[in-house]
Amino acid sequence: MTQHLTQSPQFFLTAPSPCPYLEGQLERKVFTHLSGAKAVEMNDLLTQGGFRRSQNIAYRPACETCQACVSVRILAQEFKTSRNLQRVLHKNQDLVSSISNTPPTSEQYLLFQTYLEARHHLGGMSDMSALDYAMMVEDTHVDTKIIEYRKRGPDSFITGKGEGELIALALTDQMADGLSMVYSFFNPDMEERSLGTFMILDHIERTRTMGLPHVYLGYWVHGSPKMDYKTRFQPQEHLGPQGWQRYQKNK
Template identity: 55%
Template sequence: MTEQQKKFPEFYVTAPQPCPYLPGRLERKLFTHLTHDKPPELVDRLLTTGFRRSQNIAYVPYCEGCQACISVRVLVNEFQPDRSMRRSWNRNSSLIAQRTAPTPTMEQFKLFRAYIDARHSDGGMADMTILDYRMMVEDTVIETFLTEYRQKPADATDLDFDSWPLKAVALCDRLTDGISMVYSFYDPADADAGLGTYMILEHIAFARRIGLPHVYLGYWIDGSRKMAYKTRFKPQERLGPDRWERVGDGEED
């Protein structure tokens, strides 16, 4: 194999299996391995044109007769939260966010397991072990970071951050034109606090501060209740057959 062949991605297709989002349909994925010998520009190009990253795999839906999965990204500089989003923001005003290197901890894993067991016990992550979680966080060839959200006690100082209750965690990639939210989870005991919404809002604010124009939310699937929340973050762009297409504007609910 020549050096040029090593740098060019080889693509594979998974076998059909039941779609986890649309009953009665089958899903397949087109994927390639992300390795350190692949040019960073190539990896970034994949992740800004519809591919998603899971550990060292970049994948895109490749389903026969179905194009329901659509990549979505928020237009950071134009985004304005609606009324319910502002309520979520205010409700979580005591949370403090801290960016860290992609280093997994047992505290994170316990929160992750509690979240999965409470909300996705029948999903593909139901059997993940501490080793699986470690690989999910660490196995990356690009700039990846964690954001920990902790509840600040009334009498605490910032020096005590690591001892504050951990309420939520987001795993993200930094791309050339935005932040890609890979996976996030939160304390299921606070399910009514709107932590999922809050984490997206906080990353939109973070992207704005550091001058990145997009926050990538992964795939929106029309007809899937699990994915419906992504349509709320407008204005946004959805990836069409040839280009990103603008959809909607922020508005009061």
């Protein structure tokens, strides 16, 4: 008897649980593990197919009665900065973004905890320890970057790095066709800076500089006001039954 070995991933389905975005809805997720020599290639394919990554897990919604979660990606090379977004860039012109080449730090974890306590204190990540945070960052088989945002220092134009306190951070996957923003957080006391928006603008510029087409933002949830910000970055594509198609936000 001949055995046929396959490298195809195995997919699993979670049990129903309350949806964190839409009241009264139940969510389920289909997921698979990302590991081994094909992890980078598999992460690219799955992200392009509407999956998100968390550590070594790739997942996407598989809800039985709802299809509100829609994968979003920005067309970076065609992106035009609106007046409102230009104001965000102006407010943060004193910040420098740079890729951290060190392991996760206590400074990062303290900012992470401060952000969760202010924005998601009842969420599933609120009780994460420093070790849990380090695992979130380091437990991966794909090409992941830590991008830090700090105030500009006198030598920033030489070193390319900021020298002030850590203000924001993005955990980002480098993909063959662009960047995927896995998770980001920031100082919640600096709300006037619109740091979440600023980090997306920075990722668009990084992607343009690399000559790549897409910035993946994860899911826009139709009917969830806190997800509406994702449609501000035009032009963008949404993943539907017919594949990726352009989405135009109603004025």
